[in-house]
Structure formats: structure tokens, C-alpha cells
Amino acid sequence: MLSARSLFVYCTANQALRCARIAERPGAGLVIAPYRHDERGALATAAYLRDRSQLTTPILLDAARYAGQNRLPASAPFNPRWLRRQRELGLPVLTDSGYVDGGDEAGLVSILHRTMAIPDGIAVLPLNPVWLRDRLHLTTLTNRVRDAGVAIALVLEARGDPFGLPGTVAGLLEVLGCGVPTLLLRSDLSSLGALCHGAVAAAVGTTGALRHLAPRESVPMNNQRGPRPPATIFKPTMSYRRISAIQRAKRSHPDPRLWSCDCDACAGRDLDWMAALDDREREVPAFEHAAAVLFALRDEVLSGGEHQNRNSWAARCADAAYRERELGWPVTPMLRHWRDTAPNSVEMPLAS
Numbered sequence: 001m002l003s004a005r006s007l008f009v010y011c012t013a014n015q016a017l018r019c020a021r022i023a024e025r026p027g028a029g030l031v032i033a034p035y036r037h038d039e040r041g042a043l044a045t046a047a048y049l050r051d052r053s054q055l056t057t058p059i060l061l062d063a064a065r066y067a068g069q070n071r072l073p074a075s076a077p078f079n080p081r082w083l084r085r086q087r088e089l090g091l092p093v094l095t096d097s098g099y100v101d102g103g104d105e106a107g108l109v110s111i112l113h114r115t116m117a118i119p120d121g122i123a124v125l126p127l128n129p130v131w132l133r134d135r136l137h138l139t140t141l142t143n144r145v146r147d148a149g150v151a152i153a154l155v156l157e158a159r160g161d162p163f164g165l166p167g168t169v170a171g172l173l174e175v176l177g178c179g180v181p182t183l184l185l186r187s188d189l190s191s192l193g194a195l196c197h198g199a200v201a202a203a204v205g206t207t208g209a210l211r212h213l214a215p216r217e218s219v220p221m222n223n224q225r226g227p228r229p230p231a232t233i234f235k236p237t238m239s240y241r242r243i244s245a246i247q248r249a250k251r252s253h254p255d256p257r258l259w260s261c262d263c264d265a266c267a268g269r270d271l272d273w274m275a276a277l278d279d280r281e282r283e284v285p286a287f288e289h290a291a292a293v294l295f296a297l298r299d300e301v302l303s304g305g306e307h308q309n310r311n312s313w314a315a316r317c318a319d320a321a322y323r324e325r326e327l328g329w330p331v332t333p334m335l336r337h338w339r340d341t342a343p344n345s346v347e348m349p350l351a352s
Ligand SMILES: [Zn+2]
Pocket: 261, 262, 263, 264, 265, 266, 267, 289, 292
């Protein structure tokens, strides 16, 4: 049901109908997480999309019990109903895992072992990033994953982009080398890097909060700060930018070829057209544009053989970092880390 190297859209159930239309294309799919912890609502949404809509895009469900102030630990038992309903809906069965903190090897093993008992189950591994960044943790993780031999779906915790942290990209590549089918959930542009390096599927979140796992202490209790204004992807720099930053950069670099976009949301306008919308109105086109860019990039970087795709991805990251500097933006750390996966990265045109 999952074709290799699929790019999924990761959304909450209240966004699913809109996102399913965006994901209705070859090599794509939809991951639905509960909206405000309403697991029944997420199951009902998946059932509706499966049985009563005309949409045929592959669907996955992520219970996301590893997220939020009341997140569960890795040792928490799976909910048999959650697993059963996914199977009844004909979906791949993702475990409703709790959070695997740094050093919690027992929790990690417990998730993997319980998944081994689920036919074709996929172990969701919501990881503290130390599991990818620290050598001892990474060795334990890859050994345990190889031993279990079940498919895994990674979710990485970080305040911002986990792939901006040193060591995360290199750690991911080692996990992808374990020989088990691997998915990456709640990600952003690094999804494309993961697909180039052999991930079966990778899912890009619709909003900033769904593009990584926020550490518990950084989730505001009453959401007093409110959501941040939506960002979108600026294709030449392959990075998420606030619309206000895009608008400012355009003023100092008024080259029309740089700013216009032909996606369905932008329809040939310059990308800063969204500045005229308020934050709430902007959220949908910001993601529709980002999704169009991501699917276009996916088709461009995954057009060759495996070796070629990896080099092409690293070269694009180097180029995007160079363009960020040209525009006076700080280089997005993720771009540097992916650039450095190229075999001759020291000779690429950018220092540090
Ligand atoms: Zn666009």
C-alpha cells in the first residue's frame, strides 16, 4: 500500500479533508493525527476518507500519544482498540507509542518487542534526539532496531528543526542503513533528504508544531504565546521563511524570476502576495504553496539512481545555502548538515 519513497502530508484530523486533496497524487499520502487528543475523531476521519470520499491517497494514523504536556512514556501499553481499528480500516498499523527519552533503552526495547507481536506492525519511535546524536545511544538504537527487524516510524524531538542539530543527519543515515523499512514523521524539508537516503516514506507537517516534536517544557500550558505566524518554503533557498522576511528580501533583491510562483495557491503571483492576508487566512495557502514546492522538489531530486539522488540532494542543499547568504539570511543549519553528506563536501563552495 505504500509505494517506495512516498512523500506524505502530516496533518491533524480537522485539516485532513483539505490535505487529502493535496496528497491525492502519485507517490504521496496522508498521515492523520488526532486533533486535541481526540483519537476517535481521527479514526472517524480516516474511515470517512477511506470509505465515503472519492479520494484514494494512502492513509496512516499517528496517535501522537508521545506529544503534549501529558505525553506517555515509552513503557506505556499500546491501546488494543487503536491497533485493531487501523487494521479494520485496511491501513498499515502504527503503534501508539509513548516518548522514548534519552537513556530509556528499556522503553525503546519494549516498543520494538511489542511491535514484533503485531503482524506487519510499524513501531513508532518518538525519540529524544540524543538517540541519533550520541554515539553510544546510536549504537544501541541501531542494534536494537536491527535485532527487532520491524518497520519503524521515527519522530524526532527538538525545539526547532531536529536536523539543524549537529549529528542528527548523520545519525538518521545510520538508522536508514539498518535494513528495516523506515518512515520519518512530523518533518519538513529533511523529508526529501531521508527519501534520497532510502526512507520508505517521509511526512511533512502542515504547521510548525507538526514539523517536529516539541519538548514538553516548551509547550505553553495555556498556549499563551499563541501560534507563531505561518511560514512557507522559499524554493530557491529550500527553507521555511516568514512571509514578512520574504517581503523584506524582495525589496532589496527585486529580481522578478526569484519571487513569482506558478503553484495553484500563488497562480503566478509573487510569493509575498500572502502578506495581505492575516495569519489565520494565510495558514492554508502557506501550506498549499509549501506542499507544491516539496512535491516538485521530490520529483526533481528523486529522478535518478540512488547514488545520483543523494549527490543531487547534497548539491541542492549547498546551492540553497549559498542563495540564503546572497539574500542576507543566516544559513539554515539543516542545509549545511545535508550538504556535508556529499562525498567531497569539503570542496563544495561554502565554508562552515
Ligand atoms: Zn506558490
